[in-house]
Amino acid sequence: MAHHTTVRALAHSRSGDKGDTSNIAVIAYNRPAYVLLHEQLTAARVADRLAGVVEGEVRRYAVDGLGVLNFVCEGALGGGVSRSLRLDNYGKTLASAVLPIEIALPADFDTELLRGPTPTFD
């Protein structure tokens, strides 16, 4: 029986646009959450979650001192803010797209540190 939660219980996020690139900063609420995210929330997992939306490379910058993972997603805005046919041409909502990604919780993780409704374990 694996214990899982989602990114949303561990971190908050914001996206920003430059041309056809979106950056999604994932900001851990606390140090234990950052350790889990650093290990599990890889660039590959974010790229997989955003497949079909982000068409280019996803790079991850980890800032350990601040507990932040910054994902830079190329080709994320349908060709660029101005020429994109997407309704969300700035990618303002992309930050919330990474929040449902599942994160495995170690058995000894203090669930008091999780945000939001009490998680249900499967």
Place this chain on the structure above:
Amino acid sequence: MLRIGTGSGWWGDRISPAAQVAEKGDLDYLCFETMAEATVSTAQVRRRRDPDFGGYDTYLEDRFDAVLPHCIRRGTKIVTNQGWVNPLGAARAIRARLDAHGAHDWKVAAVIGAEVTDRIGRLAGPILETGASIDTIEGDIVSAEAYFGAEPIVAALAAGADVVVTGRVADPALFLAPMMHTFGWTRADTARLGQGAGIGHLLECGAQVTGGYFVDPGYKDVPEPWNLGFPVAEVEADGAAVLTKVAGTGGVIDRRTVLEQMFYEVHDPARYITPDVVVDFTGASIEPIGLDRVRVSGITGSPRTDTLKVSIGAQEGFIGEDMFFYAGPGALDKARLAERILRERFAVVDLKAADLRFDFLGVNAIHGAATPEPAAEPYEVGVRVAARCATRAEAAKIGREVDGMAVSGLGSTGKRVPYADRVREVIGIWSTLIDREAVAPDIVFVDSE
């Protein structure tokens, strides 16, 4: 200590919080950021066909009338990029507002010279987005302008300006300039410039550091999200600053809001390139010291690069767009059939589109392929169709064929009479770097008549 407040974080920003921070923020400087990447090119295109358009912030008079009584009383100087493609015209408009408010002795300076449209073919390096030559840009280039740094603003302040209005400058520079002027930082003070530009970056989007673009109910709540205050920085001589807001406003300033804004539109956090300094956020210290008071220090910087970024706007055709609705049983099936009908109709009318897109609102319109399969049939669906075409006439076919869905469409099609222009012009934005020495800013004072 220097007190700097934000008066706007973008062109469409609210005006009442600007008046509030001007009145109660006890500010030395109030800074307005009003330009997006496409502001200059859009303004150039509008200027061609609308002789009444001044070429500067369309809310310039409203913003100045709201804050000037407070700024004049307190002696708060103003730095603003509301000049867009006509900083001198904006300076004249500001002069008129100052005179109307009785501030005949206030000095207004315009920073000009950012525009390089006529020369960009010779100056440009590779296009940053594609790596290709500028010759590969297909549309007509309508504008090209360099991002200036803080130095011309500092020069204007040193020459006695009370209000400095610019066209394109890097957003943090609007806030860095008063710090450089007040504390006497020079180009060599890279650590202080980095810290100061970092604080400028935190201030440049207004309420985005005080609880705007932030709330997630149940996870990240803030008090009175309808009444967000604009930020105030209490800057120390080395650039470290306490971020706060006017008492009695809604929103919050804490570690979370500061971190979200710190990374906003940042790629490599150790190398955030601005015209004045390359900012390194990675060693930042974010210290809550009271209610809605956060001290930010430890941001640093390395020397500026030899180049300036130039934003290039090119005409890339037109987007046609429209929307209609279904609700009740079978809504999604109707939406799918409606898409089929329109695709057939577009073939009949020989639509020539570089890109065509259908979205089902309520199903997958925002995250597209990354949307999970719905657990249940949606009760209502909006059908939105958009195409990018070479000509206005071609793009107009989108709306005209959606019109046909009114009496010739499916049962219970929710179709509105068009209430707005369904075609808009596309200005594609590209970036390049030019030699910093290729552009020379100039400062022009506009005196009271």
